[in-house]
Amino acid sequence: MVKHIILWKLRDDLSSAEKETVKQGIKAGLEGLKGQVPGLVDIHVHVDGRLDSSNADVMLDSTLESPEALRGYAVHPAHVAVADSKVRPFTAVRTCLDFEI
Numbered sequence: 001m002v003k004h005i006i007l008w009k010l011r012d013d014l015s016s017a018e019k020e021t022v023k024q025g026i027k028a029g030l031e032g033l034k035g036q037v038p039g040l041v042d043i044h045v046h047v048d049g050r051l052d053s054s055n056a057d058v059m060l061d062s063t064l065e066s067p068e069a070l071r072g073y074a075v076h077p078a079h080v081a082v083a084d085s086k087v088r089p090f091t092a093v094r095t096c097l098d099f100e101i
Helices: 016-031 067-075 077-090
Strands: 002-010 040-046 058-064 091-100
Touching (some): 002 067, 016 058, 077 091
Antiparallel strands (some): 002 058
16 A cells, blocks of 8 residues: 655645635545546545644645556546646645655
8 A cells, every 4th residue: 555645835826715715626626536546545635724833735645555556646637637727737836755554
């Protein structure tokens, strides 16, 4: 099993209202991939409850069956569509941590 954790910082030029809309879009888009991407066991996007001590706006916490499943997830058309439409246009910084469990 592989954990795939991503932290994103949203663009500074987005208003608070825009950021909330973007967060909900990222959450719905990525969590909607469950059942569509082979090897994707679990996926959660955390957008609420952020403390002021945080320096990221959104967290993806996902579990995949294997490193091969992670590679497949990265290029799966449904994932790429969500990333290209809901994530990449609105994020300034992306940090990733992948590890085997």
